[in-house]
Amino acid sequence: MIAIPRQKTVFRFAPSPNGPLHLGHALSAILNRDMAASAGGRFLLRIEDIDLTRCTPEFEAGIYVDLEWLAIEWERPVRRQSEHFADYQAALQRLIGLGLAYPAFMTRGETKTRVVAAEANGVPWPRDPDGSPVYPPDDRERAESDRQKLLASGVKHAWRLDMGKALEAAGTPLSWVETGDGNRGLIAANPQAWGDVILSRSDAPSSYHLSVVLDDALQEVTHVVRGLDLFHSTSVHRLLQTLLGLPAPVYHHHRLITDEDGRKLSKSRSDTGLAELRERGLLPADILRLVGL
Structure with missing residues (x-):
């Protein structure tokens, strides 16, 4: 122990x-x-x-x-x-207001088609620590006028974190204190490995990443003890905590x-x-x- x-x-x-x-x-x-x-x-x-x-x-x-x-x-x-969707929506709106989140309109099928086509042509597609393809840059690079037209038309969309802008806003290298079963000590965070992570979906008002950091802060959690399968997710959580001005717990990722x-x-x-x-x-x-x- x-x-x-x-x-x-x-x-x-x-x-x-x-x-x-x-x-x-x-x-x-x-x-x-x-x-x-x-x-x-x-x-x-x-x-x-x-x-x-x-x-x-x-x-x-x-x-x-x-x-x-x-x-x-x-x-x-x-x-x-x-029972707390309003809390997550408020945090999302703050990130949108800071210019750190954008509407993402590509469906899972469209994303898969894009990745398969690229890899079929010999172009390796970047993948996140869980092995899933990172989200294509199309929506991030979309002109603001086009975004507004799509939003006004009522097209279903998610909201994603603009990882590049978020890292720039964070300013300093991120890390966390780890006491678990893998690497221990001060761990350097690498949120960019996840690409533009999702913050909310059309069918869910929040993502795991956004809701968990907000819940931990609101409940004054000081020690997060969870499985090693979530070790790399901590990089994203440290970024969101920094952007939203939330405290960083001590993390303990245990064996699976x-x-x-x-x-x-x-x-x-x-x-x-x-x-x-x-x-x-x-x-x-x-x-x-x-x-x-």
Whole structure:
């Protein structure tokens, strides 16, 4: 267990109710709870349900049942992102007002076609740390008059961060304090590797990146403990925190629980779901053993 100075500390476990919790979630929740207790701090539960299509009340209820079964207690009330869309929209409008965000009109299909055509002609397309193609520059380079015409016509669009302008506005090199299972110490942020990240979609008023940094600030979270799969996302979060004048938590990215093929667990696989394991007769002590605690 990482040693944390005794001060006012706030930890949070922030699952999305778009599927059943699995062993990886159990590890993260337990680590957050135990590290908060070790520091004499607070432990919060946040429901990240900005995706109103995939997130359901049934999955949210399952989160509470699973955590209670593991004897994990949290402060009430729980912050639910779907109840705070106005906060995210205000942050988005601030970035738009600063000239750091632009409307993006290309559909996923159009983007895919553009990437496939480029690669077919031997032109490598840049990809983000998750392996996805970065967004094409067309909308960023679009004339303002054309943007306004498209907006006035009601064409569906997202909003994306103009990474070049955002880095210029940030001014100084970005970094974060890392105490997790990978590299530790002061980590240099590299947000440009993600290209023009999305801030909101036509079907969702916020993105994960934007909502998570705002929630952490509003809830005064001091320590973010989450899986190593989100390690590189921290670069984007540090940029948004700087642009919006938000404090930077200490980050702790922990090891992932993987399947027999070495892949991180997915909510679509019920055999590692906590509810499934409970129905098979496993006890909370067995979960601790399975996650290596």
